[in-house]
Amino acid sequence: MLSNIMKHYLLILAGYLAFVWQAALRPELAWNGYSPNFLVLALLLVMWLLTDIAALIAAAGLGLLSDCLATRSLGNDMLCFLVVANVLQTICSPRLVRHPGWLLGLVLLATILIEVSTTALRGTLNHEASMVSLRVLLTAVGDGLYTALLAALPVLGMIVWGRRVADSGHQAGLGRWHRLTNG
Secondary structure (H helix, E strand, C coil), X not given: CHHHHHHHHHHHHHXXXXXXXXXXXXXCCCECCECCCHHHHHHHHHHHHCCHHHHHXXXXXXXXXXXXXXXXXXXXXXXXXXXXXXXXXXXXXXXXXXXXXXXXXHHHHHHHHHHHHHHHHHHHHCCCCCCCCHHHHHHXXXXXXXXXXXXXXXXXXXXXXXXXXXXXXXXXXXXXHHHHHHC
């Protein structure tokens, strides 16, 4: 029970940090027009650690935080985050991904879907013509690659940590087996 409560506190902290980094660091980290989307990283973390309904509620909260950074139309990003979270849960739930390397592909896919859908919805509601163009799609792919590049270090840490835990458990088991058979 304590670990479950601690997990929720850590997810709240991760969501807050993603929001602050999105507001403060995203413009500073822009490179050739591409910038990482920290809220998408928080979305995948939430979807990986929570159950389906709780993840959708958290996705709506992250979308609302993203809306707070937009200039107009509160609620657009919340809708897009909910739809993308539901699509990712339907296609391939991040909790079911066995290899952490596949998470980088999910980061790329989620970032592209979020960037394209939020741009298209804002353009539609603001009556701007042809918002979804090749330029928007290329920018979304660039943002996705940049975000996946930033996610590569934590994923690498997960892989190393998982191997260390597996190796330490495997060696302890061998030592115990060896002691049992020698004596």
